[in-house]
Amino acid sequence: MKPKSQTKELNKVMDLDKLIHERVRLGIMAALSATEILTFQELKQMLKATDGNLSVHLKLLAKNGYLAVEKIFVGGKPQTSYRLTNFGKTAFQEYINCLEELIHHLHLDENE
Amino acid sequence: MKQKQLMQDIQYIKDVIHSSLHYTNLSGIAAILSGIVAIIGCGCSYFIMQQHAVQSISWELVAIWTLVFLASVIANVYFICRKARKTGEPAWSRLARLIIYALSPSFLVGASFTLFLAYEGHALWIPGFWMVTYGLGVWSAGLFSIPEPRWLGAAFMITGLITLFFFVEYSLIMLAISFGCYHIIYGIRLFLRYGEG
Numbered sequence: 341m342k343p344k345s346q347t348k349e350l351n352k353v354m355d356l357d358k359l360i361h362e363r364v365r366l367g368i369m370a371a372l373s374a375t376e377i378l379t380f381q382e383l384k385q386m387l388k389a390t391d392g393n394l395s396v397h398l399k400l401l402a403k404n405g406y407l408a409v410e411k412i413f414v415g416g417k418p419q420t421s422y423r424l425t426n427f428g429k430t431a432f433q434e435y436i437n438c439l440e441e442l443i444h445h446l447h448l449d450e451n452e
Numbered sequence: 453m454k455q456k457q458l459m460q461d462i463q464y465i466k467d468v469i470h471s472s473l474h475y476t477n478l479s480g481i482a483a484i485l486s487g488i489v490a491i492i493g494c495g496c497s498y499f500i501m502q503q504h505a506v507q508s509i510s511w512e513l514v515a516i517w518t519l520v521f522l523a524s525v526i527a528n529v530y531f532i533c534r535k536a537r538k539t540g541e542p543a544w545s546r547l548a549r550l551i552i553y554a555l556s557p558s559f560l561v562g563a564s565f566t567l568f569l570a571y572e573g574h575a576l577w578i579p580g581f582w583m584v585t586y587g588l589g590v591w592s593a594g595l596f597s598i599p600e601p602r603w604l605g606a607a608f609m610i611t612g613l614i615t616l617f618f619f620v621e622y623s624l625i626m627l628a629i630s631f632g633c634y635h636i637i638y639g640i641r642l643f644l645r646y647g648e649g
Contacts, residue, residue, distance in 0.1 A: 361461075366461065366464065366468075367464070367468050370468040370469050370472075371468050371469070373469070374468070374469040374472045375472050375473070378472075378546070379546075382546045385545055385546075386468070386471065386472055386545075386546075436465070439458060442458060443455070443458055443459075443462070446455045446458070
């Protein structure tokens, strides 16, 4: 049984969305799924990330259509806000489902 | 891909979602101190009202309750900042701003209508009115935090209404019970359940 279920597990791991499966990006997706919209500064504070690191990951998610970016001017200063697109929401939901299944398989392995 | 790693990822998702919805730097010690200060305020008010005609507002009373308010605000700001330093969660954040937005209308309405009640000589109606408006504010602000503030807000609204309907002549005692005892009980609960960081 062991080799077979490990193959199954491996297939599941392949299904995990690589774009989401990274600490900072996972944090961005989770935070935005809970709050609808956040500014760059709010995300930075919540995820305790540096400017450079955070903006790289935000750009990658936005480029792939997971995030919508909104720029407005507040008191003359530009402020960038982010929200999940419908595509991003679905992707995050699928990622969570995938994690759940993976955990489920691992539990089965343990019980064997 | 190890199970432990996956569990950590899931915990991380839960933590991010929880901390983006709930402000957790509330301080039990600050609530207990606010309660004690409120009881002292009630004691001083009783002493002063014994000397003056009932239903009139003296400058001493205004001074006492302004001091009680300021002391509570300072205690909260101090202990919240102290807790934030220990937990690493920011004291001033998006959630803190939402809490201030939720609290301010009830405080502003409360303060301005208090002036009206005092000016019209209805001083005994002030405590019950404070409880109701404070309860409304704390209930709404509690939506951005842990469940306890909502219970505090509900208790204040109910006690305030009971005071206004039935116990207006005992307003000062009700004020000591609500702003004093409720805050102390709430503070002990916060302290025991969440600690101070």
